[in-house]
Amino acid sequence: MTINRDHELHSRRWGRNLGVALSLGAFIALVFGLSVAKIQRGSLMQAADHTYRAELDPATRTPVVPSE
Amino acid sequence: MGDIQADITGQSATGEAGFGDYVQLLKPRVMSLVVFTALVGLLVAPVSLHPIEALAAVIFIALGAGGSGALNMWWDADIDRVMTRTARRPIPAGKVEPGEALAIGVALSGISVIMLGLAANWLAAGLLAFTIFFYAVVYSMWLKRSTPQNIVIGGAAGAFPPMIGWVAATGSVSLESLLMFMLIFMWTPPHFWALALFMKSDYSKAKVPMLTVTHGRRVTRAHILVYTVALVPFALAAAFTSIGGPLYLAVSVVLNLLFLIGAWRIWRRPEAQAEADKYRIEKRFFALSLAYLFGHFAAFLIEATPPAGMLAASIGWSF
Numbered sequence: 001m002t003i004n005r006d007h008e009l010h011s012r013r014w015g016r017n018l019g020v021a022l023s024l025g026a027f028i029a030l031v032f033g034l035s036v037a038k039i040q041r042g043s044l045m046q047a048a049d050h051t052y053r054a055e056l057d058p059a060t061r062t063p064v065v066p067s068e
Numbered sequence: 069m070g071d072i073q074a075d076i077t078g079q080s081a082t083g084e085a086g087f088g089d090y091v092q093l094l095k096p097r098v099m100s101l102v103v104f105t106a107l108v109g110l111l112v113a114p115v116s117l118h119p120i121e122a123l124a125a126v127i128f129i130a131l132g133a134g135g136s137g138a139l140n141m142w143w144d145a146d147i148d149r150v151m152t153r154t155a156r157r158p159i160p161a162g163k164v165e166p167g168e169a170l171a172i173g174v175a176l177s178g179i180s181v182i183m184l185g186l187a188a189n190w191l192a193a194g195l196l197a198f199t200i201f202f203y204a205v206v207y208s209m210w211l212k213r214s215t216p217q218n219i220v221i222g223g224a225a226g227a228f229p230p231m232i233g234w235v236a237a238t239g240s241v242s243l244e245s246l247l248m249f250m251l252i253f254m255w256t257p258p259h260f261w262a263l264a265l266f267m268k269s270d271y272s273k274a275k276v277p278m279l280t281v282t283h284g285r286r287v288t289r290a291h292i293l294v295y296t297v298a299l300v301p302f303a304l305a306a307a308f309t310s311i312g313g314p315l316y317l318a319v320s321v322v323l324n325l326l327f328l329i330g331a332w333r334i335w336r337r338p339e340a341q342a343e344a345d346k347y348r349i350e351k352r353f354f355a356l357s358l359a360y361l362f363g364h365f366a367a368f369l370i371e372a373t374p375p376a377g378m379l380a381a382s383i384g385w386s387f
Contacts, residue, residue, distance in 0.1 A: 009084055012084060012085075012086040013084060015086050015087050015088075016084075016085065016086050016087045016090070018087070019087025019088075019090070019091075020087065030120075030123070030124055030127065031183075033120045033124075034120055034121065034124050034186075034187055036120070037118040037119075037120040037121055038118075038121070040118070041118060
């Protein structure tokens with residue numbers, strides 16, 4: 001039997017690496033697309049980021065006055 | 069070293085999995101059914117998602133199904149090795165290590181639930197988590213090897229995807245999603261018992277207590293008929309909700325009639341006759357069961373299109 005430089009094992013390993021890489025790439029693209037879609041729809045994307053923001057502080061919100 | 073050994077022996081089963089082996093671990097045929105039913109559940113819902121959100125939701129539901137499939141293969145590797153139908157699965161074939169399958173199953177399950185929660189909502193994610201738990205733990209680890217009702221109760225796992233799709237879009241469970249659930253739930257037992265009738269030696273070899281093994285084939289035939297009769301009202305009731313319509317009703321009536329006739333013929337015939345014609349009727353019923361489910365969900369999808377809505381309005385259909 002001949003000893004090949006590229007055994008079937010190598011091609012299988014290459015295929016597996018390529019498949020995993022493409023899957024991860026697709027996952028990243030999907031998460032990116034999802035982020036764009038959510039921002040376009042105006043979903044609330046704000047969260048605490050270690051700086052004071054008045055719009056997130058309940059104490060600074062204007063109370064709603066019931067109309068007569 | 070492993071590479072050198074592989075070259076000398078020339079064997080292909082080197083324990084090094086190819087990408088296709090990992091895909092097989094996720095049960096792609098089951099996944100395709102999950103994708104289809106979840107997509108229908110999502111598209112027929114009265115609330116429309118952004119296309120990318122909808123795509124992401126369906127992909128993560130499918131990944132969850134794949135993860136639970138990998139966990140099932142990890143747990144069932146011992147019986148898969150014994151059964152002819154499953155002996156070529158990646159673990160019994162020696163292509164994927166059991167530990168790898170467990171890791172893939174756990175990772176995909178976790179990722180899919182978290183990502184579905186972020187992409188759609190947390191109720192849908194919770195239902196997906198429950199489905200994975202139900203299939204991997206309740207069905208695979210507990211029911212499958214302990215009761216002949218394994219298929220009946222375990223069928224719930226396969227029935228959840230359209231409900232998850234609906235909840236991903238609407239954020240709540242409703243009558244329509246419950247009927248889609250019941251359609252698959254009641255369809256599962258006749259579908260699998262027909263398979264058990266013609267894959268006769270597999271389950272007894274593996275000591276899986278299928279109804280055919282524990283209660284005999286005559287009882288199984290009667291159960292197929294009873295569950296088929298019980299399925300009909302759920303299938304027809306969906307016609308009179310917001311996801312149904314006259315087209316769906318017509319399709320459902322025809323498919324249910326064919327399914328009932330098939331179940332009746334299975335119930336009537338003696339085992340000797342079935343063996344003589346190599347389970348022709350049972351195999352045909354199994355194929356019909358696939359068409360039955362596909363036909364109903366395709367009809368839901370058609371009913372969600374504007375022409376179907378116009379047709380319903382023109383004949384005064386107001387459900």
